[in-house]
Amino acid sequence: MQHSKLPADDSPNPDALFDGVDLRRLAERIPTPFHAYSANAIRTRIAGLQQALHGFDALLCYAVKANSNLAILQLMAEAGVGADIVSSGELWRALHAGIPAQRIVFSGVGKTAAEIAEALAAGILRFNVESADELELLQRMAAELHVVAHAAVRINPDVDAQTHAKISTGKAENKFGVSIDEARRWFADSARQANVRLDGLHVHIGSQILSVEPFRLAFARVAAFWRELEAAGHAIASIDVGGGLGVRYRDGQVPIPPGDYAAAIREALAGFRGRLLLEPGRYLVAEAGVLLTRVVRVKHGERRRFLVLDAAMNDLLRPSLYDAWHDIVPLLDDARPPHRYDVVGPVCETGDTFAVERELPELHAGELVLIRTTGAYGAAMASTYNSRPLAAEVLLDRGRHAIVRRRQSLEDMVAGEQPARHWETA
Template identity: 65%
Template sequence: MTVSHHFFDGVDLQALAAQMPTPFYAYSASAIRQRIAALQDTLEGLDARICYAVKANSNTAVLQLMARHGVGADIVSAGELRRSLRAGIEASRIVFSGVGKTEAEIVEALQAGVWKFNVESRDELFLLQQVAGRLGVTAHAAVRINPDVDAGTHEKISTGKQENKFGVSIEEAREWFSLREALPDVRLNGLHAHIGSQILSLEPFRRAMQCMADFARELAAAGHRLRTIDVGGGLGVTYRTGHDRPIAVESYGAVLKEVFTDFPGTLILEPGRWLVAEAGVLLTRAIRVKAAANRTFLVVDAAMNDLLRPAMYEAWHEIVPLHGKQMREVRYDVVGPVCESSDTFGVDRLMPECEAGDLLMITNAGAYGASMSSTYNSRPLTPEVLLDRGRHAVIRRRQTFEEMIAGECMAEAWETA
């Protein structure tokens, strides 16, 4: 992400923040398009399909951008299904993942005609058969295997080790493929694995892919033809300059081509963070500077309910003052107004001195920012703005107090169960 003279995708961030109160998210459409194009170029020559992980940033305008550039969706709920369809992503380009699909969600997804279900348990597999049989449709499914690969990422975003809740062992998956007669309405014709997020090394990807490729050959030899192999997502991005060294997308593509050189079906990729993280910033203003005995707090109007990653994962985001003044450098703990000690965006950060009213930018916040936000402390949901070559459009306005409490009511209509 490049910000020059406080411009981002051709939009003056100072001027934008003067028009609408902070905090708010701003996303660069150009940056997202560039990432899509880079991945598509890397996959040239492969039978491959990109299904964006909607959980990373589920704003319908962002999904619409994906749809316009031929990107499908990886969803984990009926809500994400509805968002994707509303944004113009065809059901035939949607894969449904997640360990806790309910019967109602499976019904809705089958009726919509989703492309594939990534199945994570035997119980789910037979529920899928039951629902598909009742509806008189055929469900296409992939078994999510857990390859027991340590992705070397934060424990809270690791998904491919035995102790994680995701997927099943190859031994169990092997049994599933022998159940063809018991699953007349399910076509189990794919493999899926996703080992984690924010992965900065190629080796875990290579091991997981090789595991799937070897299993696919075993299944083919036993007469089970696979149509798809879904390699998940997980490509990391640069949060901390000089510290994080992401994998070159070309190197990732080369491993795909090497490992799956003899696979005759379609490869599926589920990038989320890699497509949108560096395309987004969170704009916030300093409320006050609070000096304590051994540290100085810079209190800003954004909080952990707006951007949860630092509180939840101890995640690093660069924090850049946009006041444009030459100031001495001061060490700050940058904190929000929520009543939690974890409401902290950065500890002991060295940055130009700030004062109340100064605008700050929290970088690389386009993924798992707005999508994980909440109304904790009765703080309305944060606005989102899409920037595109000098233009901007509000794609989620600030929630009003009345909208925030719209689903609540006084306990007046009492009933007995």
Template identity: 70%
Template structure:
């Protein structure tokens, strides 16, 4: 791996010295390149890209999406607020998720979002009641569960019959047959999403084929389908040797499966657009020689990047700077949190490191800061957007006072 000195023209050692560590950095140029590549592949297709906000909901990232013509795939009222605040038009927002609360659906109806991806009969009934009460008609898509194994980690697989997401085709068929029961809901869309970090096209092709068969069946039965949401899930390169699905190949699979469909196609990429654009800078605190292993203790922790602890996920880690003359040493790279699971890498070969050295944990632009917490009373790290040799702090480092601001002594008691 080549020496790492800069990201998007910004010197990493300099920005770390000025802004401190741990520090999340995102390359605006890299994100735009991913967006442009997907939009170019979609030329000639009536399609809307709705970025999965859960991947990284930072305001600056969402503004970048809005300026690039990208919409939002949301799963909460908080993400709705973020998307609208960043300038994403309601007409480009779809609402997914198995547990939409009544107040969240109400807020989305008030905002006039494009579509609800409905995942249960209970949700469909609730959407009908709330839309009727407001005198509006909600556009909805049925999220079907195609029972396809995405070939990814079990905790991010969402398209198998045993998963909590979506409904079986048989149940969806019943909804379309009985849709007169929900006059305030226009049931004219289909949706699927089989999982995340998918690196092979074959599971996507199988799921698309099952989705397409159901669309054609509905069309023959007289049910007009205006929108087909193919979900997201495109994987990214987390380690050397991995290869992401090419955008052109992905879109070709969609074109092939949905040939003849004259409605709107919706795509929900998240990780694919932002993961490889980001990295997490961490400062080495010290090396610790154990009886069996050598630990490299850094100032970043599982509260800053949960993926390795939660999914046993691999992230390439590099020492920032010139590695000439440094021998390779095998380390377990760990953080200071009081959990054995606070481990970024096990038996990882790195140039010999010492206190004060800077490490970059790569491909953290998705599900890094967005999954962060204040566990062990560690304030949230700062986030920085870099572009062509300049940078802007897009989330300042949380202070201890800010972290504690919502807490108070039990001085006012009430009975319920």
């Protein structure tokens, strides 16, 4: 891993200064596009949430899918944060980053027998179970390994998270979790599962939530079910309230203060003496990341002016996938007249568009632009579409920088590919 410190600059453009590093000078060393993350911003978000939860027996389990870079996971491990995983690959990453298995929970609707076996062998904290079929598979795999698996049933509370349809997970029509009626039957029959200790509840209603009301409603439904189960003699050792806290992508979006979020939990779960689990992902890392890119050219069409960047949808998919807004900030030192641009990348798709009719200062080829709030679901969702190598990732920390993933070479990109020399029949 490369560590270095850039020379001091007394008067950088404030938009270019990120965790004490001048991004313009960094771009002289590292070819664009690249992702940059502020370690200090991530630590601050972790500490703020942990402080708000003071008094709970609470464990933050970072949603690895948001940004699975090993250096980011190491920051989580150093802060005492666990991991919420959805694949054996994420389990491998979390363990290799130093997150103990006892701080790992396994979510997701499609856990395979092999993945369950790996997680059981590692000794993870808990499985969030999402179907009767999965519960039976977990029992079978745990029996084969002669272990007892701790499990939580993922409740689908049929709550509208008031977010984008593709990141809503708590409505009845979504694929996640089971109804309270079905969960009630699981607990009634739990004695049949000798190798699964069903002693937890889990709820996660969606992502990028900016109002505390959907959380209050979901927590209230889970709390009512917890009290019903306790009255029926089913001890509940943990309640996992999921993640979903939103971040600021544009003006007017105000994230829920951690204190307000914690207050909603305290109100709903008053009297609960077990362990509280939380699964923040985007909230911890999104605003800690930027994508630095350079203008390739300005193209004047018949009706539009196109700002063509060297970053593309393969580097940041969210605008194409969700029509998501990201602030776009030119790193300029002088005032210039505004123009309206369609901000696009070089990928051969009309969908390779970061913004439409976005007002920006006049820009020219070679000038730097940063795209904000890309620390979550940026590099993690990247691809090599159009045979474009994966961009570098750089961690910044109080004036220093370290490359935490080098830019993929073409040789790296085709590793594992080969001509069809050895033909076989099934």
